[in-house]
Amino acid sequence: MVEISIRTELPGPKARPYLEVAYRYEPRSMSDQVPIVWRRAWRCYVEDVDGNVFLDFSSGVLVANVGHSHPELVEEIRDQADRVINCYDFVNEYRPLLAQKLVEITPPNLDKAFILTTGSETTEAAVKLARKYTGRKEVVSFYGAFHGRTYGAMSLGGKRSGAATKGFGPFVPGFMQAPFPYCYRCPFGREYPSCDLQCFKFFQHFVECATEGDIAAVITETYQGGAGSIIPPREWMGELEAWCRRNDVLLILDEVQASFGRTGKLFGFEHFGVTPNLLCLGKGISSTLPVSALVGESRIMDVLSPGTLSSTHGGNALGARVALKNIEVILRDGLVENAAQVGEHMAGRFSEMREEFESLGDVRFMGLVGALEIVRDKADREPAPDLAVEIVRRAYGKGLLMIAPIGHYGNVLRIAPPLVISEEEAEAGCAILHEVFQEVS
Numbered sequence: 001m002v003e004i005s006i007r008t009e010l011p012g013p014k015a016r017p018y019l020e021v022a023y024r025y026e027p028r029s030m031s032d033q034v035p036i037v038w039r040r041a042w043r044c045y046v047e048d049v050d051g052n053v054f055l056d057f058s059s060g061v062l063v064a065n066v067g068h069s070h071p072e073l074v075e076e077i078r079d080q081a082d083r084v085i086n087c088y089d090f091v092n093e094y095r096p097l098l099a100q101k102l103v104e105i106t107p108p109n110l111d112k113a114f115i116l117t118t119g120s121e122t123t124e125a126a127v128k129l130a131r132k133y134t135g136r137k138e139v140v141s142f143y144g145a146f147h148g149r150t151y152g153a154m155s156l157g158g159k160r161s162g163a164a165t166k167g168f169g170p171f172v173p174g175f176m177q178a179p180f181p182y183c184y185r186c187p188f189g190r191e192y193p194s195c196d197l198q199c200f201k202f203f204q205h206f207v208e209c210a211t212e213g214d215i216a217a218v219i220t221e222t223y224q225g226g227a228g229s230i231i232p233p234r235e236w237m238g239e240l241e242a243w244c245r246r247n248d249v250l251l252i253l254d255e256v257q258a259s260f261g262r263t264g265k266l267f268g269f270e271h272f273g274v275t276p277n278l279l280c281l282g283k284g285i286s287s288t289l290p291v292s293a294l295v296g297e298s299r300i301m302d303v304l305s306p307g308t309l310s311s312t313h314g315g316n317a318l319g320a321r322v323a324l325k326n327i328e329v330i331l332r333d334g335l336v337e338n339a340a341q342v343g344e345h346m347a348g349r350f351s352e353m354r355e356e357f358e359s360l361g362d363v364r365f366m367g368l369v370g371a372l373e374i375v376r377d378k379a380d381r382e383p384a385p386d387l388a389v390e391i392v393r394r395a396y397g398k399g400l401l402m403i404a405p406i407g408h409y410g411n412v413l414r415i416a417p418p419l420v421i422s423e424e425e426a427e428a429g430c431a432i433l434h435e436v437f438q439e440v441s
């Protein structure tokens, strides 16, 4: 366990000039994170330019699954940088091996992999393929969904009035959203499980009334990340898969965030017993460089002719090589199991805190992705976004780094440390948050 140490005021004297340059030369939209300037990061720790050491509950943004700057990954990058970095879509030594590895570790129906760079590219590509393969035009996603920021991906998003979407319409025609099972704030005012999955019953009604019945695909995150780490009931996902199969509609799972051990399983869908036709992967696939992948059934993946879905940096040798090593480390070092075990411990600690603090309305955990929903009081569940920001700010002051609050109402704290974190280290972070909750209560 490394000592968390804050030795300067925050931001420190060396950080301030960088922040001034950032504020002066970058658009405001760039970031709303706490004012830290990273100098070095390793495992689950971050050192800023002033020498302050933070415990990291962000993993960047759920990227650094094997921990920051893992020495074996750094070595792969160093060695590959000397050989070849980019060769466009000419074959290199690592891209095919990464495709093969992804096919090997995913369910048998997923037998081809297309290597890209960002998560948004994978959701865009999935929808293009689904439309082309089925010859149908409609795509259904869900309220609260986040599938990326490019136009197609954004049009799949499920909060049109949200800051990342409002004012950017009109959106891609033919994309429609249905209610997602946000059980803490059920759109139907029901309680799970006595609700008898009202949301799924409504889904069928939605299909009849809001679509022409010309649906190519349904796309959903396995758990909704940006909406506030919202985990659907297992049966809901099962019902959705069965509906897709019955109606010959493709199921696209967006696991850009939920994959590579984050949820305590290698892939998030393993918790739900479902299998997609197309699977979007990103973030933790490399723990480092921009790498993403669309894994899918060859009958769908091969529908486009050669050269029609390439990408300048997609499958570059550097990214493919580091992703391969990353997957090896995750599997070899038991990081999936560690995420499940430490995540369970943290879920327990925060559930205790929920009993203690009026402002901690809901605690949701799946492996090492957690959500703390901050409210004015438990009875009326009124979201408290200002308080959530204040908690992140105070935690930073004590050496715990978290991402700016997320969620429908901006009131959800995301707990997402690198999967290498030990129980003792996780406990240190929980203790800081306990202190902060005491201060703000």
Ligand SMILES: Cc1ncc(COP(=O)(O)O)c(C=O)c1O
Binding pocket: 117, 118, 119, 120, 121, 123, 146, 147, 148, 149, 221, 225, 226, 254, 255, 256, 257, 282, 283
């Ligand atoms: C579920 C999900 N899909 C897609 C994306 C978009 O990924 P990227 O920012 O790499 O384009 C994200 C990013 O946060 C995500 O969480």
